[in-house]
Amino acid sequence: MMFDSHRVRKMQNFSQPPHNSHCTQRSLSEEMRARLPTTNKNAEEDGNIDVERNFNINGNDDDFDSSGAMKKKKSVSSSSLPSMMMVPKNPWLLLVLGILFGAFLPTFMKHKSVRIVHKHVKGAYKAHSEASKEYLKRYRETYLEELPVIDEDFRVLGFEGKALNNINCTELNNINSPDKEKIYQDAIRARNLKLAETHAVLEFQKTPDIWFLYEPLWACPDIELVGYFHDGVKWVCGLRRMGETCIVYSFGSNGEDQFESDVMNKSSCKVFTFDPTMSPEKEKMLSPRVLKNFHNIGLGNHDGMMQIEGIERKVKDLKSIMRDLNHEHIDILKVDIEGAEYDVFDELFSSGFPDIRQILVEVHAFEHLQVLNKAGNVLQNPSELRLRLDKLFEVLEGAGFRLFHKEINVLWTHPMYSNMGVEYCFLRVIK
Numbered sequence: 001m002m003f004d005s006h007r008v009r010k011m012q013n014f015s016q017p018p019h020n021s022h023c024t025q026r027s028l029s030e031e032m033r034a035r036l037p038t039t040n041k042n043a044e045e046d047g048n049i050d051v052e053r054n055f056n057i058n059g060n061d062d063d064f065d066s067s068g069a070m071k072k073k074k075s076v077s078s079s080s081l082p083s084m085m086m087v088p089k090n091p092w093l094l095l096v097l098g099i100l101f102g103a104f105l106p107t108f109m110k111h112k113s114v115r116i117v118h119k120h121v122k123g124a125y126k127a128h129s130e131a132s133k134e135y136l137k138r139y140r141e142t143y144l145e146e147l148p149v150i151d152e153d154f155r156v157l158g159f160e161g162k163a164l165n166n167i168n169c170t171e172l173n174n175i176n177s178p179d180k181e182k183i184y185q186d187a188i189r190a191r192n193l194k195l196a197e198t199h200a201v202l203e204f205q206k207t208p209d210i211w212f213l214y215e216p217l218w219a220c221p222d223i224e225l226v227g228y229f230h231d232g233v234k235w236v237c238g239l240r241r242m243g244e245t246c247i248v249y250s251f252g253s254n255g256e257d258q259f260e261s262d263v264m265n266k267s268s269c270k271v272f273t274f275d276p277t278m279s280p281e282k283e284k285m286l287s288p289r290v291l292k293n294f295h296n297i298g299l300g301n302h303d304g305m306m307q308i309e310g311i312e313r314k315v316k317d318l319k320s321i322m323r324d325l326n327h328e329h330i331d332i333l334k335v336d337i338e339g340a341e342y343d344v345f346d347e348l349f350s351s352g353f354p355d356i357r358q359i360l361v362e363v364h365a366f367e368h369l370q371v372l373n374k375a376g377n378v379l380q381n382p383s384e385l386r387l388r389l390d391k392l393f394e395v396l397e398g399a400g401f402r403l404f405h406k407e408i409n410v411l412w413t414h415p416m417y418s419n420m421g422v423e424y425c426f427l428r429v430i431k
Contacts, residue, residue: 184402187217195390205383206370208419211408214393218402220427226266232258234334234360235405235425244268247327249318251299252336252362253278255285259334264289269331274299274321276313297321299337301347308338317347319354329355339364342388349395359401359426362409363392365417372416401426 195213198204204213220237227233246269250260253275260271273290276298286294300306300315307313322330333356335341341361348354369385370378393403409421 184217188397191215191217199386200381202377202381205378205381205386206372207365207385207417208408210365210370210386210389211406211419211422213389214403214406214424216403216406216425218404218427218429220404223405224266226262227258228262229258230256232256234259234423235407236263236332236360237358237404237425237427239263239267239269239332242267242269242331246270246331247329248272248332248334249321249330250274250334252334252338253286253294255282257286257290260290261287263332272325276315277308277311295321298340299335299344300340301343306340308340317351318344319351322354330357332358332360335359335361339366342392345392345395349399353399357428359396359424359428361424361426363389363422363424365420365422367414367417370417376416396426400428400430402429 191214198213203209222241223235223237224239225233226236226239246267248260248263248269248271250271250273253260253273255278257273260273263269263271270293271290272293272295273286274295274297276296278296283291283294283296296314298306298308298313298315299318299321301317303316303320304314305312306315308315316324318333322328335344337344341363345361365385369388370383371380373379403424404427405423405425407423408419409423410419412420414420
């Protein structure tokens with residue numbers, strides 16, 4: 001995993017539910033309160049919701065100083081205003097102007113044109129409030145009524161009538177709703193038609209447009225951000241429901257272990273980390289509990305040596321590693337192996353996937369996979385990148401994996417290339 005400045009992701013703050021490692025340990029009321037949407041009552045009544053109070057989605061790094069505190073916004077300088085609007089610096093003159101403005105303000109407000117403007121502003125505000133209330137009403141009617149039915153005992157129905165805190169962890173992945181499966185299959189058919197239509201369209205042979213061919217079409221009931229900041233965060237489904245037999249494999253570390261550490265903080269999973277590129281100095285960067293199960297070996301499509309970063313390094317295929325560690329299943333497989341992911345999943349598909357429940361993989365789009373001419377168009381159509389991406393989804397979907405989250409790396413760029421990586425999160429559905 002490269003630890004470059006161009007791959008920095010902005011920190012996102014999320015309210016996390018309390019720690020629990022077992023499916024059955026979390027109380028029922030805590031479960032449902034964590035799921036039910038919270039609403040500001042006063043905001044609903046006014047019909048206005050202050051979105052920017054809590055979130056700065058389109059925020060800019062320039063809005064914060066080195067300590068992380070929000071900078072004050074700079075006002076427009078007086079030099080940028082017309083000379084007649086320049087604010088005088090003489091305090092006495094300002095005082096006189098203030099007195100005059102205060103004296104004539106009541107008369108000014110009584111002027112007919114001012115009253116008309118004021119009336120229009122009030123009308124616009126009232127219309128905005130009514131429109132906001134109507135939007136909230138329609139949102140509730142459209143979406144909130146589709147939530148699972150809750151009875152008086154706070155039992156969530158929809159999982160074959162079982163109380164949510166008594167469900168086996170793997171049952172969250174089961175298909176138990178014919179309607180849900182039909183919706184998914186309809187979406188897949190519509191997507192495949194678009195894939196066929198765009199197979200030779202130039203813009204869908206390279207980044208960034210190629211990343212929009214495959215969208216998440218399956219919903220995770222409790223998706224969670226694991227990690228804290230920067231390039232090491234991942235999205236995981238149902239982490240807190242995984243029991244003591246949970247096994248996590250993490251391939252690609254480069255001395256960064258926030259994902260592995262956070263998994264252990266939030267669950268009872270045993271985490272095994274693999275990276276053949278780390279020097280003894282970088283290994284010391286890992287926390288002691290991560291280093292305990294660290295292996296200086298890479299993931300490949302064979303057992304032997306493989307050239308990585310210009311050096312021959314030891315690799316093994318996934319099944320060999322599982323045999324060496326005496327593991328029969330993997331709950332979460334995290335893969336960030338700098339372009340080798342295509343060959344690894346091809347080999348797994350050919351030899352048969354082992355028992356893997358979830359895959360978090362970063363897919364890389366290096367320049368040699370999408371060679372461009374001077375006009376910015378690919379020289380090969382379909383491009384090598386398009387062929388590999390289509391094959392990757394054919395392999396994973398053919399093995400029962402369904403995409404539930406996607407995150408494009410918007411900051412990994414090179415001249416003529418942009419958004420050269422994407423994080424895909426797959427959940428294996430049990431039919």
